[in-house]
Amino acid sequence: MTAARDEIFYRERRLPPYVFAEVNRLKAAYRRQGRDVIDFGMGNPDLPPAPHIIAKLAEVAADPRAHRYSASAGVPSLRKALSRYYERRFKVGLDPDREVCVTLGSKEGLANLAQAITAPGDVILAPDPSYPIHMFGFIIAGAAVRSVSFESPEAFLREADHACRRSIPSPSALVLNFPSNPTAQVVDLDFYAEAVKLAKAHDLVLISDLAYSEIYFDGEPPPSILEVAGARELAVEFTSMSKTYSMPGWRIGFAAGSARLIDALKRVKSYLDYGAFTPVQIAAVAALDGPQDSVDAARQTYRSRRDVLVESFARAGFDIPSPPATMFAWAPIPARFAELGSVEFSKQLLEKTGVAVAPGLGFGERGDGHVRLALVENEQRIRQAARALKGFFG
Numbered sequence: 001m002t003a004a005r006d007e008i009f010y011r012e013r014r015l016p017p018y019v020f021a022e023v024n025r026l027k028a029a030y031r032r033q034g035r036d037v038i039d040f041g042m043g044n045p046d047l048p049p050a051p052h053i054i055a056k057l058a059e060v061a062a063d064p065r066a067h068r069y070s071a072s073a074g075v076p077s078l079r080k081a082l083s084r085y086y087e088r089r090f091k092v093g094l095d096p097d098r099e100v101c102v103t104l105g106s107k108e109g110l111a112n113l114a115q116a117i118t119a120p121g122d123v124i125l126a127p128d129p130s131y132p133i134h135m136f137g138f139i140i141a142g143a144a145v146r147s148v149s150f151e152s153p154e155a156f157l158r159e160a161d162h163a164c165r166r167s168i169p170s171p172s173a174l175v176l177n178f179p180s181n182p183t184a185q186v187v188d189l190d191f192y193a194e195a196v197k198l199a200k201a202h203d204l205v206l207i208s209d210l211a212y213s214e215i216y217f218d219g220e221p222p223p224s225i226l227e228v229a230g231a232r233e234l235a236v237e238f239t240s241m242s243k244t245y246s247m248p249g250w251r252i253g254f255a256a257g258s259a260r261l262i263d264a265l266k267r268v269k270s271y272l273d274y275g276a277f278t279p280v281q282i283a284a285v286a287a288l289d290g291p292q293d294s295v296d297a298a299r300q301t302y303r304s305r306r307d308v309l310v311e312s313f314a315r316a317g318f319d320i321p322s323p324p325a326t327m328f329a330w331a332p333i334p335a336r337f338a339e340l341g342s343v344e345f346s347k348q349l350l351e352k353t354g355v356a357v358a359p360g361l362g363f364g365e366r367g368d369g370h371v372r373l374a375l376v377e378n379e380q381r382i383r384q385a386a387r388a389l390k391g392f393f394g
Contacts, residue, residue: 072270182360
């Protein structure tokens with residue numbers, strides 16, 4: 001290694017400063033001082049997993065044989081359980097051996113798929129604003145990311161088509177994330193059908209992040225891109241136990257779809273990990289195959305929190321569009337504060353009210369006029385936050 005020891009390494013240089021760092025630093029400092037922080041900043045579910053899931057974890061963990069290395073691609077019973085879920089929910093039949101891979105959360109799966117399918121210099125299309133791994137997973141892998149704005153489904157696909165025709169080299173993949181983190185936007189099956197047509201016309205791989213498939217409030221349940229005829233030839237979709245079953249710390253997710261893409265992901269993962277702890281995987285089987293009451297209850301909890309947030313914050317002077325899905329609200333910065341930008345606005349909000357939000361700039365340049373609020377505080381705390389905000393906005 002010829003570089004000086006104090007020089008930033010190559011992959012570090014490809015990453016910008018962490019946008020959330022300043023707000024996180026302030027939160028930590030205030031907590032050390034004993035200040036109360038009402039934290040809507042991180043999408044970290046506060047609801048517990050269902051008791052039968054925890055019971056299954058404890059049962060399997062008590063078996064001395066359960067503590068050996070597991071399977072990188074996931075134990076067969078969990079891959080089969082995910083296949084059953086897709087059949088029940090989307091009427092999509094998946095081959096659990098060829099078209100399903102268990103991941104250490106969807107974030108790890110997305111990052112490792114980027115490593116598997118990307119060569120340095122490749123061009124990837126990703127929504128802006130978007131969850132950071134959608135862009136930076138590919139940037140770390142050496143690709144260049146061209147952002148695509150989302151004003152409407154039709155406009156998004158037009159801009160993606162334009163990028164395919166004008167980018168040199170031509171893009172090799174398009175990332176989709178609906179319901180969206182951070183914007184909570186949703187799309188219908190017709191949108192996915194058009195996306196598949198676009199991918200076939202331009203030889204694109206489609207990567208769909210469906211982590212919020214079960215957290216929806218208005219209209220029909222969100223569809224899967226794999227419902228579209230021909231999608232399984234060129235698309236891979238990521239889902240997660242984190243939000244649906246309130247299991248974020250368990251780190252269990254899935255990739256499903258194109259056998260070719262799943263095989264590439266499995267090969268990379270086989271060099272990097274031995275899979276999640278076996279008792280966690282078996283408990284995930286219990287979650288997918290067992291009673292779904294906790295999923296319905298979580299959905300109702302987030303819906304109620306959404307309604308309280310929108311109503312109470314509006315009375316405080318902070319108008320927030322009601323999200324149709326996800327556990328997030330995507331809020332335009334009020335006009336009188338717009339010139340601050342999302343980072344400075346978030347800092348002032350925290351300093352003067354004790355209310356923490358995530359600056360929209362952390363999700364892409366086009367997010368800078370917004371902040372994201374996660375529905376991870378209970379209704380009493382949401383109303384408390386609204387009272388604190390009233391003076392700030394008044």
